[in-house]
Structure formats: C-alpha cells, structure tokens
Amino acid sequence: MTRVFVSRDMASVALGADDVARAFGDAGCEVVRTGSRGLFSIEPLVEVETDLGRIGFGPVGPGDVAAVLDGAHAARLGKVEDLPFFVGQRRFTFARCGVIDPLSLADYAAHGGWQGLGTARAQAVQQVVDTVKASGLRGRGGAGFPTGIKWQTVLDAPADEKFIVCNADEGDSGTFADRMLMEGDPFCLIEGMAIAAHAVGARHGYIYIRSEYPFAIATMRAAIAASAHIVAPFTLEVREGAGAYVCGEETALLDSIEGKRGQVRAKPPLPALQGLFGRPTVINNVLSLAAVPFILAQGADAYAAVGFGRSRGTMPVQLAGNVRHGGLYEVGFGITLGELVNDIGGGTSSGRPVRAVQVGGPLGAYFPPSMFHLPFDYEAFAAAGGLIGHAGITLFDDSVDMAHMARFAMEFCAAESCGKCTPCRIGSTRGVEIMDRIIGARDTSHPEDKGKASTGSARTGEGYLDRALYSRAPNRIDVSIEAQTSLLRDLADTMKYGSLCALGGFTPYPVLSALDYFPEDFGASAPIKEAAE
Known part of the structure; x- marks a missing residue:
C-alpha cells in the first residue's frame, strides 16, 4: 500500500x-x-x-x-x-514539523523526542537552569529577555506552589509560528514545559491559546492526554482565550487564566515572584519553550554556536502580506532583512517594488529598502527604532499609503487597549484624531492623494474630517501638517514612556517610523524627523 x-x-x-x-x-x-x-x-x-x-x-x-x-x-x-x-534553514525548533504525525508518540520518539526531558531529569535543577542560561536563549515574543534568568528567579523564589504558563495567544498580524508548532509538533511544546517545570519545581502548567485557533486547541488537548504518563507528575491543561489582543501581555494573560477581565498589572511585583494565583510563575511563549528540548538534548554550546551578537540560536521568521513565497523560515540570527525579503520571500506577489516591510506585528516599525542591510538581531533592530517581536515580516508594495498605515496603528491601539492607563487609552484616540487632520490637510493641499489605496485597511477614506470642518478648524486649532506632526511626535513620546505595557508603549514604533521614512505620504517635502529636530 x-x-x-x-x-x-x-x-x-x-x-x-x-x-x-x-x-x-x-x-x-x-x-x-x-x-x-x-x-x-x-x-x-x-x-x-x-x-x-x-x-x-x-x-x-x-x-x-x-x-x-x-x-x-x-x-x-x-x-x-x-x-x-x-x-538554507537551520531547523532546531521546527525540525519535525511536516515530517511526523503530530499525535504519534512513536513518531515523536523516533525523531529525537523526549531526549531533552530525559537529560534534564537526570540533572540537578540548577544544572538545567545553567544550561538554558549558557545557551543564550532569549524570549521569542517581545523584549528578548534571557529565559534562563527568568527561570532562575522562579527557582530561587520560596513558595509552596509554582506554575509554568505558555503564552500561545498569538495575536500579531502576519504571525503563525505558534499555531504551526502546536498543530505540527505539540509534544515538543509539552516537553519544553515539562523541562521548565523540573527546573523550577512546578507541578502544573497552563497553555493559553486564543479561541481563533480551534485546530491548535484540539491538537494540544489530545497531545496532553496522550503524553500525560510521560511528563507526570507534571500536569498540563489548555485555557482558551477570548481573542483580546492585550491578553498577549503576560500579566493580562494571567488575569484571564484566573477568570478575571484581561487587564495589565503594574510591575513590580514580577510574575516570576507573584504571578498566577499569586505564586512564582514561569511565563514564556511557545517558541521559547519549544527551543528548550533541543538545548537539553544537544547541549547549550550547539545552540549558542548559531546566531549573531547577543542573539543566539535560531528564529522562526514568518513572511506574510504581499509576498511571493509566504511561510515560515527558521534561520540563525544575523541574516539581513533584505535577504529575508528578497532572497527568501522573493519580493512582492504583485510584482511591484517593495516599498516597506513591517517587522514585529502591528506594533512593529516600518522599514524601507534603504534599511534592508539591518542584521536580524534584537540590538540592531532596537538601535534602528524597531523591534523583532515575534518575527513576523509583512511586505507592502509601492501602492501603500503610509499615512493610512500610521493611522491604523493608532486605531488598532484604541480598539485593543484594556483601558487601565491613560497614555494608551486616551493617547491612541487622540492619535487617530491627529492622523485624520494630517491626512485631511494633505488631501486638501494635494487632491491627487485623496483616497489613495491603503494596503491593510478596508476602510480607506472613512472617518476623515471633511472640507467644511477644515474651513472652521483653524479658529480653534492649528491643523497645518507641520503643527500636527509635531503634536503627533509629542503624543508618541508620552505613549512610549508613560504606558503601562507594550501595547501603548510600542504603538509609536509604526507611527514614528512611517513619519521618518515616508514623509511624502504625510504631505511633507522634506524628512519630517529632521525638520522637527
């Protein structure tokens, strides 16, 4: 047969x-x-x-x-x-995806599964934590915090109960690595969580998955049941999120698991000290935990040998948007942004020139082709005013209107804010209003730009202030492009440094990068950043 x-x-x-x-x-x-x-x-x-x-x-x-x-x-x-x-890929984390039957314990074991857990359980807990530290593994979701240091904090925290929580609330546009891993190699995630549990002394764990992922939820629940005897005495369960973007933030996620409304908690205390149900909690995302079995099985040196600078190991990069070869590409840090976009992604699916790429989801910065020399590295992107985040790269061709994309970032933040802090809740709403004034002033001065196509927005042109309002507005407010972009920068600064979490704090990244790199879309004839300075 x-x-x-x-x-x-x-x-x-x-x-x-x-x-x-x-x-x-x-x-x-x-x-x-x-x-x-x-x-x-x-x-x-x-x-x-x-x-x-x-x-x-x-x-x-x-x-x-x-x-x-x-x-x-x-x-x-x-x-x-x-x-x-x-x-050209280095598949440390996704080696089994597409190769094995995801729910076959025999397949998983035949392809190296459970070796990392066996190694970990044969070692003292401090030795396991030290191995993760030596590997250089950093959080694969946002700020890139060293995973081993987080585990060390939980290990050292005195408590009668500790928890492992996996953040699988993958809500960034253009990202799908978490879903692919859970649907294609669920035992890898379970093994990583079991290793973490052994390392810090936790007995129970939760996988928080957004409700929009029914296949991943069903697969993870089946995999947990099938492997319960292997990971015992550690136990696991899936908690289904309701789709709130803010629950991707770790403390809002913990509130949601506890049955509360997902709202951001003030820190300190850190979740590593007072997390789920007030107990010390390791909370990592899917890609961080799924990297751990390789590290324990192959050794810290094998993982740390790949990478660039302080960014060690591999990153599953997700190529989406207007791209010819969309998909997941796992590679060591250090590859340039241009290589990912042009050589791996093949440029745009429309065949038109690439005008911008957004890296890191809806709150990531926009980069033009002039920045394609950037190495894919946490520090390099931070220095350039961006972030790697969950490593989603979304391509746009030259038909995109970057002023509309900046407006979308503010609108997205306003819709998804938990409402707890003023800079995010009110700042994002004021940001939409400012963008309406800028776009309205631009379109009044340059009628040929009015209604310009806006990739990623199905509501181009809606909600903008009409010409009659502009005829009255100068009596109350200076709606010139120069004044409004200056105000927008001040607002972005307040949101960046005053917001309680990354939702409000990162929204300025797409807004300011659009202003800096694509000033012509805001009605400016010179780089707005230089003019503002």
Whole structure:
C-alpha cells in the first residue's frame, strides 16, 4: 500500500488539504496527516513514500491523485528538504514539523523526542537552569529577555506552589509560528514545559491559546492526554482565550487564566515572584519553550554556536502580506532583512517594488529598502527604532499609503487597549484624531492623494474630517501638517514612556517610523524627523 503524507495544518486545510487526503484514501493509499512544512505556496503538499525517500508534489488537488501516484504530475517537487526555500534553514525548533504525525508518540520518539526531558531529569535543577542560561536563549515574543534568568528567579523564589504558563495567544498580524508548532509538533511544546517545570519545581502548567485557533486547541488537548504518563507528575491543561489582543501581555494573560477581565498589572511585583494565583510563575511563549528540548538534548554550546551578537540560536521568521513565497523560515540570527525579503520571500506577489516591510506585528516599525542591510538581531533592530517581536515580516508594495498605515496603528491601539492607563487609552484616540487632520490637510493641499489605496485597511477614506470642518478648524486649532506632526511626535513620546505595557508603549514604533521614512505620504517635502529636530 502506497504511503502518502498530507498536512493537517489549518492553513493547508484552508487550501483544500482535507479533500486531497480523502481522495488519496479513496484511492487505497495509507494517508498520514502531518503538520505543514511551512511554504504555503506549495500547499496542499503531498509527499509520497518511495525507495528514494519522500517525494513531494504541490500544490495538488483531489483530481491529481493518479498523476501523483504515477510520478508524472507537473507539480513534482522532488525531496521537499532540497527545495531552495528549505536548504538554507537551520531547523532546531521546527525540525519535525511536516515530517511526523503530530499525535504519534512513536513518531515523536523516533525523531529525537523526549531526549531533552530525559537529560534534564537526570540533572540537578540548577544544572538545567545553567544550561538554558549558557545557551543564550532569549524570549521569542517581545523584549528578548534571557529565559534562563527568568527561570532562575522562579527557582530561587520560596513558595509552596509554582506554575509554568505558555503564552500561545498569538495575536500579531502576519504571525503563525505558534499555531504551526502546536498543530505540527505539540509534544515538543509539552516537553519544553515539562523541562521548565523540573527546573523550577512546578507541578502544573497552563497553555493559553486564543479561541481563533480551534485546530491548535484540539491538537494540544489530545497531545496532553496522550503524553500525560510521560511528563507526570507534571500536569498540563489548555485555557482558551477570548481573542483580546492585550491578553498577549503576560500579566493580562494571567488575569484571564484566573477568570478575571484581561487587564495589565503594574510591575513590580514580577510574575516570576507573584504571578498566577499569586505564586512564582514561569511565563514564556511557545517558541521559547519549544527551543528548550533541543538545548537539553544537544547541549547549550550547539545552540549558542548559531546566531549573531547577543542573539543566539535560531528564529522562526514568518513572511506574510504581499509576498511571493509566504511561510515560515527558521534561520540563525544575523541574516539581513533584505535577504529575508528578497532572497527568501522573493519580493512582492504583485510584482511591484517593495516599498516597506513591517517587522514585529502591528506594533512593529516600518522599514524601507534603504534599511534592508539591518542584521536580524534584537540590538540592531532596537538601535534602528524597531523591534523583532515575534518575527513576523509583512511586505507592502509601492501602492501603500503610509499615512493610512500610521493611522491604523493608532486605531488598532484604541480598539485593543484594556483601558487601565491613560497614555494608551486616551493617547491612541487622540492619535487617530491627529492622523485624520494630517491626512485631511494633505488631501486638501494635494487632491491627487485623496483616497489613495491603503494596503491593510478596508476602510480607506472613512472617518476623515471633511472640507467644511477644515474651513472652521483653524479658529480653534492649528491643523497645518507641520503643527500636527509635531503634536503627533509629542503624543508618541508620552505613549512610549508613560504606558503601562507594550501595547501603548510600542504603538509609536509604526507611527514614528512611517513619519521618518515616508514623509511624502504625510504631505511633507522634506524628512519630517529632521525638520522637527
């Protein structure tokens, strides 16, 4: 019986993978459902087991079964791992995704699973923490805080109970690595959490997953049940979030698990000292915890040997938006932004020139091609006024209106703010109003710009102040572009340094970078940043 492999990843299913798998089953094949390899342009991907190894075909439809089984289909790819998109990757975390049956304990063990947990449980807890420190692993979600130091704090904290919490509330636009890992290799995350539990003395853990990920929720619950005897006495459960973006912030997430409204807590105390239910808590995101089994199995040096500067190991970069080759590309830190966008992503899917890329989700900075020399590194991006965040890269071609994108950042913050602090709650609302004035003044001065296409906004032109209001507004407020951009910078400064969490604190990144790098979209003839200084 011919054995074929078809992805059950949510993105693959959306492209028709279930119908393809059913067609191969009807043809008498043994169908193994895997995770996605991570290159969505070849999904639905079918791999056929042969004497030469697994041969890929994609994209494939239900009517292509006979041609695929004959080996004559025009979409024959050969060995998937030999495709240019995969050859340059360093798959430390995603090595099994797309290769194994996600819920097969035998498959997981046959591909190196549980080795890290076995190594950890044979060591003293301090030795495990020291190994994670030596690896250089940093949080893969925002500020890049060293994971080992967080674990050390929880280990040293006296308490009768401690917790491990996985932040799987993946809410940034253009990111999907957490979902891919949970749907394609769930035991890897469970193993990482079990290692963390052993290292700090925790007995129970929670995986907080957003409700928009039903496949990931179902897969994780099945995997937890299947592996309970392996990770015991550590126990795990899934908590389903309601989709609030602010619950991606660690303290708001903890409140949500506790059954409260998701609101940001003031710090200190840190969650490592007083976290879930007031107990010391390790809270890391999916990619941080999923990197731990490799580190314990292969050693800290093997992980630290890859990377750039203080950014060690690999990062699963997610390419999305107007991109030719969208997908997940795991690579060591240090690759340049231009290599990721042009060489790996292949530029825009529209064929038009790349005008901007946003790195780090909806609160990340926008970078023009002149900044594509930047190495993918926490410190390099911070020095350039940006952040890596969850490593999502969204491409825009030259039809984008960056003033509209800056307005969207403020509008997004206003919609998603938990409301606890004034700079975020009120500042974002005032920011939308300021952007309305800037765009209105620009369009009044330059009518040809009015209604210019705005990638990522389905409401271009809505809500902007009309010409009649502008005729009256100067009696109350200076609505000139120069005055309003100066006011916008002051507001951004207040939000950046006065907000309680990163939602308000990071919103200025896309706004200011759009102002600095694309001044012409704000009606300025010279770089606004230089003029303001």
